Amino acid sequence: MGMDMLSSGLATCRHSLTPRQMQEALTPGHLKKAKLMFFFTRYPSSTLLKTYFLDVQFSRCITSQLIKWFSNFREFYYIQVEKFARQALLEGVVDACTLQVSRDSELFRALNMHYNKGNDFEVPGRFLEVASLTLQEFFSAVRAGKDADPSWKKPIYKIISKLDSDIPEGFKAAGCSQELLHS
DNA sequence: GTGCGACCTG
DNA sequence: CAGGTCGCAC
Numbered sequence: 001m002g003m004d005m006l007s008s009g010l011a012t013c014r015h016s017l018t019p020r021q022m023q024e025a026l027t028p029g030h031l032k033k034a035k036l037m038f039f040f041t042r043y044p045s046s047t048l049l050k051t052y053f054l055d056v057q058f059s060r061c062i063t064s065q066l067i068k069w070f071s072n073f074r075e076f077y078y079i080q081v082e083k084f085a086r087q088a089l090l091e092g093v094v095d096a097c098t099l100q101v102s103r104d105s106e107l108f109r110a111l112n113m114h115y116n117k118g119n120d121f122e123v124p125g126r127f128l129e130v131a132s133l134t135l136q137e138f139f140s141a142v143r144a145g146k147d148a149d150p151s152w153k154k155p156i157y158k159i160i161s162k163l164d165s166d167i168p169e170g171f172k173a174a175g176c177s178q179e180l181l182h183s
Numbered sequence: 184g185t186g187c188g189a190c191c192t193g
Numbered sequence: 194c195a196g197g198t199c200g201c202a203c
Contacts, residue, residue: 031194043188045187046186046187060185060186063186064186064187065195067186067187067188068194068195068196069194071187071188071189072194072195074188074189075189075190153189154189157188157189
């Protein structure tokens with residue numbers, strides 16, 4: 001009721017900055033690059049991001065936007081995995097161990113479609129391992145009825161957050177979006 | 184106070 | 194994906 005909507009956070013980006021200060025926003029190319037980076041890291045720190053987007057003039061807004069992107073990536077990722085985990089449960093899967101995400105599985109297709117649209121990047125095998133583990137964790141949790149707890153996903157996030165791997169140096173190159181589009 | 188993450192919404 | 198809110202930690 002009448003409260004000012006001036007909450008802190010991303011919305012505070014609009015300030016009286018000179019044209020030169022507020023220049024250089026993130027481009028579609030940066031987004032594409034970020035999506036591919038997701039195959040290696042699900043929880044990149046702002047520090048790490050700064051070292052992989054050397055062509056970006058970081059500001060609180062830019063940093064927040066990049067962090068937000070990965071947050072959105074994770075959201076999509078976990079939703080997809082959970083969906084397939086529940087589906088496997090309904091289909092009568094018994095051993096969580098038998099749930100492996102391969103390059104020809106439907107889950108992979110969905111994820112690859114989202115983060116690697118043109119399928120022009122070779123997804124690292126490590127990502128398949130992480131995805132498989134995530135799938136198994138969700139499967140086991142749901143099967144055990146853990147989802148009754150409002151915060152049942154937290155333990156899973158904790159596990160997955162420790163599985164980030166190093167990002168290839170090639171990603172540091174400004175126009176890497178082009179070179180990476182091989183194989 | 185600020186930064187970050189999850190969750191919800193459009 | 195961006196916008197906003199809430200909660201947690203520093």
